[in-house]
Amino acid sequence: MSEVQIRRTFLSKCHCPVSFLHLELKGDVLVCSSEGIYPQPAVTWTPDSAHQTQTRPMGDQLYSVSSSLALELRPPQRFTCNISTTHSWKSATYSLNPPVEMSSDVTLPCSSSSAPSAPVKSLSWTFNRVQSVLSRSGADVTYGAPWRPFVERLSESGALSLKELSPEQEGEYLCEVHTQQQNYISSTQLGRTKEAAEGPGAPAAVIGVSVCVVLVLAGVVVFFLWKRRQNKKAQNGAAEEQQTSLEERGDPAVLENLLQDNVGAPEEIIRRSSEEMKSTLTQKFKFLTENIRGTTEKMEFDEGFIELCITVGDSGQNHQEHEVLHMETQSRRAADETTVPCQDMFKPRPHSPQPIRLVLTKGVAGVGKTVLTQKLSLDWAEGRAHQDLQLLFPFTFRDLNVLRDTQFSLVELLHHFFSPSKDLCSFQQLQVLFIFDGLDECRLPLDFGRTRVLSDPTESASVHVLLVNLIRGSLLPSALLWITTRPAAANQIPAECVSMVTEVRGFADPQKEQYFRKRFRDQATVVISHIKSASAASTS
CATH class of the missing domain: 2.60.40.10 (Immunoglobulins)
Known part of the structure; x- marks a missing residue:
């Protein structure tokens, strides 16, 4: 039997059950969905109502399904969606x-x-x-x-x-x-x-009698009311003027x-969380630190940062040479390749209408990948770039490794690391960027073939399950992701999950001189001359 026939025979004798069901009200449409199912699932609604259902193949003979039901939002109402195969089922009920x-x-x-x-x-x-x-x-x-x-x-x-x-x-x-x-x-x-707002209604007969009495008395008291209003006009005007003065x-x-x-307004909560996050990131990344001969030197980020050369695409090199020599040769290759500024990382590329969701950035040790993530975070926090984002969450794999054996929902994980987000319980409709720095240091089992599908941000799971489903796009599919890594670990991320690969090539020659002039100042000319001499000798 061929490999295809063996695969089909295997699938015909097993199944991938309905592992989750997502039910969400979008406007006046109730949407029921799931994915990663075999054999082809069926959808039913209770009570039986007109609905639109789409079932699509996902690859590997698995299916995704989505069913929409238009509602008239008049309570009380109750609808149940059921997704099933011959071996498994799940249901979700929405009550208004x-x-x-x-x-x-x-x-x-x-x-x-x-x-x-x-x-x-x-x-x-x-x-x-x-x-x-x-x-x-x-x-x-x-x-x-x-x-x-x-x-x-x-x-x-x-x-x-x-x-x-x-x-x-x-x-x-x-x-x-x-x-x-x-x-x-x-x-x-x-x-x-409505009844409480209007107050208890009076019988029509009582209202009619009251109106008649008022009309009869109106002619008698109208003069006295007018006179009284004139007397108080000056007093009221003075009080209003005082109140306006207090407000001004x-x-x-x-x-x-x-x-x-x-x-308590949702927009206000989001705005406040965003501002608190920006303040937190500004305090965290406003300084660059450099360790020289055991001494840590601190400087303002903008004062010490030099723009790095980032190219689009993979050079395809195995990087067997020494990393310092590799940085030198890579900076020379970059002259003929397409470069992208850090602030344009998630902008669609020319001649490619597809939006960029996940960027994988490679670079050898010490080339500046971590500093780039700090630069993007600081630019967002200080309002210089990426202001379409409402929230930005910078992680390092070192921090995530510590939580390897801990169960979190995605919402709980964000609350754990980022206290400004604690008033938010859903990130589904927000423009969010996740940064994961140092994939080569990851000790989590990123098994994309065996890890279960998870789409509910409030469901608890191991950290590696949350991470795999974020990268797949099952969790928060509208979120943006940026992952940095050394080249040898890049293949841990499936190619079909990556929108764009970039590579940090270090400094081009003008940026090298700019760095040395900032770093060594009075001795910069001597240092630059020495490095040029050493470079010429190594290539001769």
Whole structure:
């Protein structure tokens, strides 16, 4: 039998089960999706409704599936999506609950009467789909930073009791429950109902009598009302002028009341997290350090940084020569190749309409890969480049190695390393860049063939599972990634995951002289002359 026939025979006798199901409301369309399945899956909705389903082959005879259901957002509603094969199935239920009237103490339901009977793996509550209220995994409950004082109780069924609420807490509350086979999503709107806003209605007859009485009395009192209004006009004008003066002077009490109107808005949370992240990265990367003969010297980053030569594509060399000699020869080759500035790394290349999602940058030890990642991070933090990004997360593989045996969700991992992100519980709709520096130092088992597919940022897994699925694009498919490595370790990343390969070639000749003049200053001319003489001797 041929290899193809053997493969088909093997697949016909085994299966790749439905390992996850992702359910998301986009506007008024409910989208149910999964991938990495064999044999071809089927999708059903309960209640049976008109839907659009697309099933596509992924390669290796695996399938991905996506089904969309248009909704009329009139609660109460409940829809269940089921994805199944002959051997496996998973389902997810979306419940749109009736709105709950705003009061100081409320209890919000987590699901409809048919609550999950299987053991619950995880449960979470979010506010306006962005801010984490709390999450429960087993017996452990973690609270979002501003929400602990408002949570009175979380029941076994997941119902959330809140206390001492104010108008800032009006909005959508989303409960998500995950079991082994099923997911439950429950949406409840908390706010003033129409009846509460209008107040209790009076009977029509009473209103009619009241109007008649007012009309009769109006003719009698109109003169006195007019006179009274004239008397108070001057007093009111003086009070208004004083209030305007307080606001214009920036009276603290007035300004505090004005600012409180925006607290808790999702856009405000994202903006605040972005600003805090920029401040953190500026403090972290604003200095360059250089170790010379056991002495560490520190200088302003912009003062010490020299632009490095980055070329597009792979030189294809095995790099067997000494790395210092390799840096010299590479800088000469770069003259005839396409270069890309650091700030243009993720811009589409000419004659290629495909967006760039993952950039793999290679370079020998000490050529400046880490400094480049610091440069890009600092440019974003100080507003010089990449301002379309809302958040930037720079990791090193050394830091990730320490967590090799620890379970995190992607959201928890980001909260662990980057405290400014702790008010965010979802990064799905944000423009995010992940930097992973030093792939050659990675001690995580990056097995792209055997690692399970994971698409839920709130699901816990080993760090290598999160990393593999970020690189695949299963987790946060809209996120950008930049990975740096020595050439020998570059083949750990599958070619189909990489949008563009670049190579750091070190300094071109003008940049070398610029570096030595900054570094040695008064002795720069002697050093440069010596290096040129040594270079000429080595090539003769």
